[in-house]
Amino acid sequence: MSLEQFKNRNVGVQNYTTLDVGVSPTTNKAKFVQFITRAVKGELFVGLWVTGKAMFKALFQGDMHTVKYPFEKMPISPRYRAIHDMLRLLESGSYRCIGCGLCEKICISNCISMDTRYDENQRKEVSEYTINFGRCIFCGYCAEVCPELAIVHGPRYENASEQRAGFSLFEDMLTPIDKLNLQQEYDGFGAISPNADENIKQTPLAY
Amino acid sequence: MGETVVDLLPEVTWVGVLIKAVLILAIISALAGFGTFIERKVLAFMQRRLGPMHVGPYGLLQIAADGIKLFTKEDIIPQNANKFIFKIAPVITAATAFIALSAVPVFPDFTIPEFIPVLGGVFVPSIASDLNIGILFVLGMMAAGLYGPLLAGMSQANKWGIIGAARTAVQFLSYEVVTGLSILAPIMLVGSLSFVDFNNYQHDEGVWMMFYQPVAFVLFLIAGFAETNRTPFDLLEHEAEVVSGYATEYSGMRWGMFFIGEYANMITISVIASIVFMGGYNPETMLFGFSIGWLLIMLKIAFFFFLMLWVRASWPHIRPDQLMWLCWKVLMPLALINILITALVVMV
Ligand code: SF4
Ligand code: SF4
Numbered sequence: 001m002s003l004e005q006f007k008n009r010n011v012g013v014q015n016y017t018t019l020d021v022g023v024s025p026t027t028n029k030a031k032f033v034q035f036i037t038r039a040v041k042g043e044l045f046v047g048l049w050v051t052g053k054a055m056f057k058a059l060f061q062g063d064m065h066t067v068k069y070p071f072e073k074m075p076i077s078p079r080y081r082a083i084h085d086m087l088r089l090l091e092s093g094s095y096r097c098i099g100c101g102l103c104e105k106i107c108i109s110n111c112i113s114m115d116t117r118y119d120e121n122q123r124k125e126v127s128e129y130t131i132n133f134g135r136c137i138f139c140g141y142c143a144e145v146c147p148e149l150a151i152v153h154g155p156r157y158e159n160a161s162e163q164r165a166g167f168s169l170f171e172d173m174l175t176p177i178d179k180l181n182l183q184q185e186y187d188g189f190g191a192i193s194p195n196a197d198e199n200i201k202q203t204p205l206a207y
Numbered sequence: 208m209g210e211t212v213v214d215l216l217p218e219v220t221w222v223g224v225l226i227k228a229v230l231i232l233a234i235i236s237a238l239a240g241f242g243t244f245i246e247r248k249v250l251a252f253m254q255r256r257l258g259p260m261h262v263g264p265y266g267l268l269q270i271a272a273d274g275i276k277l278f279t280k281e282d283i284i285p286q287n288a289n290k291f292i293f294k295i296a297p298v299i300t301a302a303t304a305f306i307a308l309s310a311v312p313v314f315p316d317f318t319i320p321e322f323i324p325v326l327g328g329v330f331v332p333s334i335a336s337d338l339n340i341g342i343l344f345v346l347g348m349m350a351a352g353l354y355g356p357l358l359a360g361m362s363q364a365n366k367w368g369i370i371g372a373a374r375t376a377v378q379f380l381s382y383e384v385v386t387g388l389s390i391l392a393p394i395m396l397v398g399s400l401s402f403v404d405f406n407n408y409q410h411d412e413g414v415w416m417m418f419y420q421p422v423a424f425v426l427f428l429i430a431g432f433a434e435t436n437r438t439p440f441d442l443l444e445h446e447a448e449v450v451s452g453y454a455t456e457y458s459g460m461r462w463g464m465f466f467i468g469e470y471a472n473m474i475t476i477s478v479i480a481s482i483v484f485m486g487g488y489n490p491e492t493m494l495f496g497f498s499i500g501w502l503l504i505m506l507k508i509a510f511f512f513f514l515m516l517w518v519r520a521s522w523p524h525i526r527p528d529q530l531m532w533l534c535w536k537v538l539m540p541l542a543l544i545n546i547l548i549t550a551l552v553v554m555v
Contacts, residue, residue, distance in 0.1 A: 035537075047521040051253040058255045066257040 085154035239470035280459035300355030300468035360453035371452025381534035389426035477511035
């Protein structure tokens with residue numbers, strides 16, 4: 001598409017079809033006829049039928065949509081950007097972060113602060129690592145830039161706190177060594193949520 | 208007044224009247240509170256929600272929680288309001304709703320069983336007073352109840368309140384004619400204004416009035432919805448348009464009294480519809496040798512109550528001008544034609 005075409009494209013028209021909604025009556029006689037047909041046709045009872053059916057289904061067929069939130073949680077999409085997790089290597093159990101500092105550099109709200117040192121083998125390791133969740137905007141750049149897939153967004157989304165600044169230490173975010181077998185790998189940017197199959201249904205317009 | 212009532216109705220003693228009045232007040236206020244719970248539950252189910260769940264089993268104690276909230280809330284009276292009228296308006300709504308119930312028979316008459324001490328064997332006509340103008344009295348009282356919203360809206364120095372009051376007047380003028388005219392045809396058939404006679408008439412004929420008078424039944428239902436200020440005619444306090452209409456400035460128990468009045472009115476309309484059009488209580492309806500008229504009428508009342516909630520969940524509400532159009536140009540002529548035909552049939 002050339003720039004000219006691109007600028008002039010009309011997004012609204014091509015693929016839309018207008019619904020047949022009929023014509024509104026203009027004369028008094030036509031209005032009266034419409035009124036009578038509507039009154040006698042029982043459209044009102046269709047409304048009652050729809051809600052009655054909804055109630056029946058909700059009560060007896062388990063079609064109830066309330067999620068009792070604090071007691072019951074919906075699975076969230078793997079693409080959701082919640083509180084970060086620091087992952088470990090599955091084989092050795094040592095943490096993946098190599099202290100490259102890319103996440104600190106790219107963080108647009110400057111909320112990651114880290115420090116590194118040489119360990120006894122003269123290899124770089126992270127000595128300090130904190131994220132201030134009072135500033136973090138959960139943009140996901142840190143997870144995206146990490147060359148080792150060390151920092152990812154975990155499933156914890158309840159991050160209300162009493163203070164504006166809320167620092168999370170490296171150890172808090174790190175997978176506990178005894179939970180290593182439960183560590184979830186990041187599914188990737190196009191991943192669908194685990195309950196996606198259940199959520200597929202006809203659109204309301206189908207009836 | 209006490210003496211005359213006793214004289215007119217030999218089996219009604221003033222003690223009995225007093226007891227029944229207190230009972231009606233207690234039971235109907237409790238039912239009105241329970242009605243709010245049922246309404247929230249039914250609406251929730253129809254929208255696939257759970258409704259109140261956390262106070263008590265299935266949220267049943269939510270009524271108590273709401274009651275505590277209403278009673279302990281600060282009672283605010285706006286600075287520029289007409290204080291006396293502002294204070295008295297909710298009382299009018301609640302009081303008239305209960306007074307209307309005094310002439311409505313809910314159960315068949317019964318005798319208290321012998322094995323109950325002290326009261327055993329006493330014959331109880333289960334109506335506080337069987338007025339010979341019962342229907343007129345009840346409809347008049349319910350109509351007088353409309354002074355509540357009207358005065359409340361005008362006294363509170365609030366524009367939404369004024370609009371609510373204006374809508375009250377509009378609604379009142381529109382449906383009251385239809386209520387009266389629609390129920391006139393059954394009255395002509397029965398030849399009495401007493402609810403007890405209505406019940407007995409349908410019992411003697413063996414057919415419900417709603418099959419004799421289907422048009423009157425539908426008209427009465429429509430007018431009843433307007434009378435109790437329910438969807439699709441809930442113009443007085445429709446939140447989306449006029450904040451809360453006449454109740455905008457009310458808080459705490461004064462607001463609660465409007466609510467109790469509304470629910471008591473819903474019950475009254477349900478009772479009237481059940482007695483006048485759906486056969487009422489019929490003491491000789493038997494099931495396994497027991498008289499189940501009292502059970503049937505409760506089911507009928509419950510059905511009408513449920514219908515009001517059902518309609519609220521299903522239908523959109525209409526504009527004030529549409530209400531007037533409907534009442535004056537459609538329903539009233541229909542009611543008149545209905546009366547005319549009934550009159551011809553009665554004459555022949
Ligand atoms: S999600 Fe964005 S703001 Fe939060 S730490 Fe990562 S880069 Fe910084
Ligand atoms: S980008 Fe990844 S590897 Fe580099 S410092 Fe951040 S978490 Fe560690």
